[in-house]
Amino acid sequence: MKNKKVQQLHELPLELRAYINQQISSLAPFCLPDSRAAVLVLKEINDDNDKEEFTVTISLSGGDTEVKSTSRADNIIDATKRACQTLLEHLNKVHREMLDEMEERQRLAADEDADLDDDSNDGSDSGGMAVCH
Secondary structure (H helix, E strand, C coil): CCCEEEEECCCCCHHHHHHHHHHHHCCHHHCCCCCEEEEEEEEEEECCCCCEEEEEEEEEEECCEEEEEEEEECCHHHHHHHHHHHHHHHHHHHHHHHHHHHHHHHHHHHHHHHHHHCCCCCCCCCCCCCCCC
8 A cells, every 4th residue: 555645845946946947938939918827846755665756737827718737757857847848739739720720710711702702794683792892
């Protein structure tokens, strides 16, 4: 039976804080003026073998939206790097999906405009619509 102790780490050495801040800065292209980043670091110690494991959760919030990524590793650096990388991959995926959707909307709008601008007239009055430019 595994006995574990979990504690939240509030104080980290300056070098670790600098590394975490550096990782968080890679999320800057996805931030809005009101965006906030938060990092939660948990240390878990297995009493049976004194093995340490760290869980790092990085969250980015702005407005009514929040995205999070959590990773575990036997050191804070690897856990932070993985959590940040996973969050960055997710944000890039959402960004690509939004761009694809915008391009599709623009394509549909351009197709509609082309249909409306079709000046071919076979001489019959269809009683259709008038388009003003």
